Amino acid sequence: MIHQLICILAFAWCASAAATTEIPNAQQRLAIVDAHTSIREVVNPPASNMQIMNYSMQLELLAKDFVGQCTQRKPNPNVQKQYRGFSVTTLVTVGGDYPFETMVSTFGDKAVFYDYDKNSCMGDCSVYTQAVWATTTEVGCAKSRCDGLLPNEARPTYLLACMYNPAGNTPNRRPYEMGEACSKCPAEYKYCQRRQCSKNSAASTLLSALTLIFSIVVIYSVA
Incomplete structure (x- = not known):
């Protein structure tokens, strides 16, 4: 009987822990991309080869798996092969659960600590340099409540x-690369959108976003 009770409590704890992991909804995914776009369009000095960012559900699932472990230790792609070719940045907040876009927007705050000429950071500004890495084109995020992650x-x-x-x-x-915005875009990037190289025009990007939001409204209306 005691063994059964322990198993039940363990199952309940696992279910509770799993419930603390959160992935963004469709609108939040758009907001995450927009937060990155806003950071990337105001880099100083300006970028000549900055590519527009898109959202990836595959990366979101990897991020969900990562935060579910409640660790800031970066994955080892030689051991965890599902992370090979990707990079991860983390942010820890204490006391309050903030919206995805609010947390992502803070990546840009580290810009003041990065010296482009010397290519050096005052302290750690890797979250910023990754956010403005010109050839990075996909992002996916998740978050989790991880009480006890920080000591004391x-x-x-x-x-x-x-x-x-x-x-x-x-x-x-x-x-x-420093230079006039969109002056060194890859050949397949025909458009310049918010000072970033894009494969699609601003109008088509807006239409895609509106279509996604409309589909969300329809789903909630039916539900």
């Missing part, structure tokens, strides 16, 4: 992780 911290603790493809923060390389 009793308040609610939340871990956000964003996965990126292709991986950025290559050692000894700058995140982008």
Whole structure:
């Protein structure tokens, strides 16, 4: 009987722990992309080869798996092959659970600590350099409540992780090439959208976003 009770309690704890992991809804995914776009369009000095960011459900699932472990230790792609070719940035908040876009927007706050000329950071600004890595074109994020993640911290603790493809923060390389916006776009990027190279026009991008939002409204209306 006691063994059964322990099993039931263990199952309940696991179910509760799993419920703390959160993925963004469709509108939040758009907001995450927009937060990155906003950071990337105001880099200083300006970027000549900055590519527009898109959202990836595959990366979101990887981010969900990562935050579910409640660790800030970066995955080892040689062991965890599902992370190969991708990079991850994390953010920990204490006391409050903030919206995805609010947390992602803070990546841009680290810009003041990055010196483009010297390609160096005052402290750690890797979340910023990854956010503005010109050739990174996909992002996916998730977050989880991870109480106890920080030592001697009793308040609610939340871990956000964003996965990126292709991986950025290559050692000894700058995140982008300096120059006039969109002057060094890859051949397949025919448009310049918010000072970033894009395969689609601004109008088609807006139409896709509106279509996605409309589909959400329809789903909720039916439900």
